[in-house]
Amino acid sequence: MINSPKVSIIVPVFNAGESLRQSIDSLLNQTLHDLQIVVVNDASTDSSAAIINELASENDRIVAIHFDHNKGVHEARLAGLGVASGSWIGFLDADDYARPDMFKTMLNDAIQQNVDIVICGSFRVTSERKQISPKLVFKHAKKIDAKVFEKFCRFEFGTGMLWNKLYAREVIIPYTDMHFPWRQNINEDLLLNIGCFHNSNSVYLSNKILHEYVYNKSSVTSTVDNAKSYVNTFRAFALAVKFYSCLGKEPFEHIVDMYRTQLSWGDYSINKIKEISAYKNELEEASILIYSVYPIALSLLTARHRSVKIGAKQALVIIANSALSFFGVKFKRIKK
Numbered sequence: 001m002i003n004s005p006k007v008s009i010i011v012p013v014f015n016a017g018e019s020l021r022q023s024i025d026s027l028l029n030q031t032l033h034d035l036q037i038v039v040v041n042d043a044s045t046d047s048s049a050a051i052i053n054e055l056a057s058e059n060d061r062i063v064a065i066h067f068d069h070n071k072g073v074h075e076a077r078l079a080g081l082g083v084a085s086g087s088w089i090g091f092l093d094a095d096d097y098a099r100p101d102m103f104k105t106m107l108n109d110a111i112q113q114n115v116d117i118v119i120c121g122s123f124r125v126t127s128e129r130k131q132i133s134p135k136l137v138f139k140h141a142k143k144i145d146a147k148v149f150e151k152f153c154r155f156e157f158g159t160g161m162l163w164n165k166l167y168a169r170e171v172i173i174p175y176t177d178m179h180f181p182w183r184q185n186i187n188e189d190l191l192l193n194i195g196c197f198h199n200s201n202s203v204y205l206s207n208k209i210l211h212e213y214v215y216n217k218s219s220v221t222s223t224v225d226n227a228k229s230y231v232n233t234f235r236a237f238a239l240a241v242k243f244y245s246c247l248g249k250e251p252f253e254h255i256v257d258m259y260r261t262q263l264s265w266g267d268y269s270i271n272k273i274k275e276i277s278a279y280k281n282e283l284e285e286a287s288i289l290i291y292s293v294y295p296i297a298l299s300l301l302t303a304r305h306r307s308v309k310i311g312a313k314q315a316l317v318i319i320a321n322s323a324l325s326f327f328g329v330k331f332k333r334i335k336k
Helices: 020-028 048-058 073-083 102-113 148-153 169-175 188-198 226-247 249-263 273-293 313-325
Strands: 007-013 035-041 062-066 088-091 117-125 131-136 142-144 165-168 203-214
Touching: 007 020, 007 073, 007 102, 020 035, 020 048, 035 048, 035 073, 048 062, 062 073, 073 169, 073 188, 088 102, 088 169, 102 117, 102 165, 102 203, 148 188, 148 249, 165 169, 169 188, 188 226, 226 249, 226 273
Parallel strands: 007 035, 007 088, 035 062, 117 203
Antiparallel strands: 088 165, 117 131, 117 165, 142 203
């Protein structure tokens, strides 16, 4: 393994035997050779472990980590962060591809523009790498050095994915121990990015498409229905409250607005309450977490923040209790 790589790329893997070798090859064939590839096997039950070990034995730029039980992609990425030694850090999913100049181009942009994060475009492709359509494209290259966090929360940089970005080590490493109290399979990228972009003073948007996103109709994000998407996003909001309500009033208002925007999208629309009744336990768990950390967040999520009287804390706590009581949650009376 190279001692001090310029860039470390973290690849979480679960049962990706059919695509893994090609994805790793897209990293091994990068024009940037000073690259560490951290491959984290999340207890795969297919050929992934054998492929990872074979590739690692053939190339000292690859670091292999094997979990003894399945923990989910977020924990796999955290494990990768724990051993990544590069000054810059990126990610690649085990079924996607990095175009040959991806990380050399992004590293050069990061240095020349003197920014904390570089974001590139991505193209949807088939598993055979045939182009389908753009997934994310920035029309013009641009450096952003004002209101970075606010613009991130308005989704001006995309919807919060990790795999089309290059991060300065110091903005992402503080979240190596960001363990969730439950397994979060949707929105986990966004949760990690909230911290990274809050830590960032400047961002560079590249107008180059350097990443290839393999569209899979059977993937988690492609098959989840509206009700489950709503529930998972509400649970992600609860995690955002847990980890980021400490940032202060203005940053947290941006976070609340971001989740309110996301929940307003068509993919999250719920026509009738009974559509989410099957997820009572999940909603209750998230509501209890919010209540225990920052009770008024439940009310802020459903109201325009400029119209909320933050000073009327007791009233908002009562509203929060009312929301929780819908799910049968009982709390002791709040002491004045």
